[in-house]
């Protein structure tokens with residue numbers, strides 16, 4: 001995997017992340033495809049909007065249909081019909097946020113499936129074994145995502161576990177010699193000293209890229225911003241920096257300003273399915289009665305398929321009827337809004353205009369995300 005920085009503008013940077021399945025222009029947004037699908041979209045629609053990489057989840061695919069099944073079929077790219085790069089999260093976060101009856105020991109995590117209550121155990125080695133079977137291009141280490149709030153001594157113990165697990169993931173991966181990449185994850189809660197300690201430990205082990213985990217888990221925005229501001233410049237400059245689970249585009253703008261390259265979040269897709277749409281005029285809740293007879297496009301400044309072909313009246317009608325097409329048309333638009341924002345942001349950085357871009361867009365983003 002090659003990471004080539006093209007242009008810097010302050011701490012913000014544009015780069016090319018070159019994988020064997022294609023190039024990713026960063027800063028990049030990764031639509032979330034938890035069960036192997038970006039919900040309501042075909043892979044072609046996601047690619048035609050302009051996305052180059054999607055995220056999928058080890059935890060979900062391990063539980064259903066099973067990583068061996070996917071391996072038998074020919075790997076995750078064949079299974080989901082996405083030929084571009086795929087990043088898989090390791091399951092640590094999903095076990096913490098979805099599974100029940102978790103028991104965390106130094107060996108790994110025992111949990112009951114959120115699907116059928118069956119008992120499972122995932123160790124760091126197993127988390128890598130599963131991702132190797134899936135064949136994703138970028139794998140994540142198995143970490144303990146520290147909940148918020150958490151006592152400092154709990155976080156101190158937890159970053160030691162995350163470090164030990166990261167070492168075990170790398171050792172196991174190195175014995176397999178696949179041509180996949182492995183990213184480390186920095187934890188440490190909202191404690192600056194523990195964040196720096198975790199960063200040093202994870203960077204010392206050495207990975208193809210580094211993620212900031214343990215944020216967007218309910219902590220106050222000012223804590224998230226402080227951690228991103230303090231930790232990001234300390235992360236290796238020549239490797240991709242990934243802020244997990246973020247986020248709304250105000251948070252994205254702040255993180256890019258401090259040097260983050262990669263993002264994933266269910267924000268555009270989940271909100272679309274609930275009828276909450278992001279537009280150049282601000283957030284729209286399409287179910288509102290004011291749109292019942294509105295023959296105008298969702299967003300006059302958007303040229304996505306939805307905005308070019310349908311009226312607000314029809315989008316509201318579809319939503320009120322709970323039609324499947326409602327989810328599809330809304331998702332197309334929100335993903336397009338995010339994708340175009342990232343494209344414009346990359347251009348602004350490339351042209352040394354990031355601060356102007358931020359000034360121009362913050363008022364629009366405030367009307368969508370605050």
Ligand SMILES: Cc1cccc2c(=O)nc(N)[nH]c12
Nearest residue numbers: 092093145213214215244245
């Ligand atoms: C997806 C995601 C969001 C937010 C946080 C995390 C995290 O801490 N660790 C992992 N592995 N994934 C995360």
Ligand SMILES: [Zn+2]
Nearest residue numbers: 302304307333
């Ligand atoms: Zn649109």
